Amino acid sequence: MADAELLVEVSAAVATVVIRNPDRRNAMTLAMWRQLPVLLDHLEAEPGVRALVLTGADGTFCAGADLSDLDELLSTGDASVAVAAEERLAAFAKPTVAAIRGACVGGGCQLAVACDLRIAADDARFGVPPARLGLVYPAPTTRRLARLVGPAAAKHLLFTSELVDVERALRIGLVDEVLPGVDLAARIDRLTATITERSQLTVAAAKEIIDGRVDDDRVAWWYGQVRASGEAREGVTAFHERRPPHFAWTPPPGR
Structure with a gap:
């Protein structure tokens, strides 16, 4: 999958990491999971970077982990490269913002929850699908989700594997702001500009x-x-x- 990659751009003290895997709705491959902590190490050490934005290419945030890599992810459990990438993102020393359009599911939701803030377009949809696949969601990931949205909302997401719309995501605290898709980029720019000036x-x-x-x-x-x-x-x-x-x-x- 030569087109599956993480792209990085730095502008005005803000680093933007773009998830790109056009054939799989920006699903994260093993190589991408492994690449993310390396990128974060570099960006954290860069004094000119004061905030980080995580987003997806072409109107989709991330449809999850690439299931062609399922056997390796299953064999490692909480020691998987996906959990390691999530933990590194959560520990990133500078503010992190997920800019979310379209599908934010599974591993995509995992990454969004590991960010400090989540700003969503009104077409965003969220889901945590392990119950549909017969998987156990990683323990660190499950605890982080429950801390964010509360035990009942986390159980609803995990027990049902249902997709929830952005209005429900806002009510349960899964996202912090919702706005029309055409306004998302400008809002992210204003928010990160404010943070970097403080x-x-x-x-x-x-x-x-x-x-x-x-x-x-x-x-x-x-x-x-x-x-x-x-x-x-x-x-x-x-x-x-x-x-x-x-x-x-x-x-x-x-x-």
């Missing part, structure tokens, strides 16, 4: 704390960064001077 210290600390990846020492480290960086001083001064703040903090090497 204090990256605040954004990075908030992401770690909300995701439960900090202990007391790490929280103390973040407060130390506030004191040392001058971010708060700049923010308050800019507020009083009625001008946009000029935040300059960047993550220390090897943090």
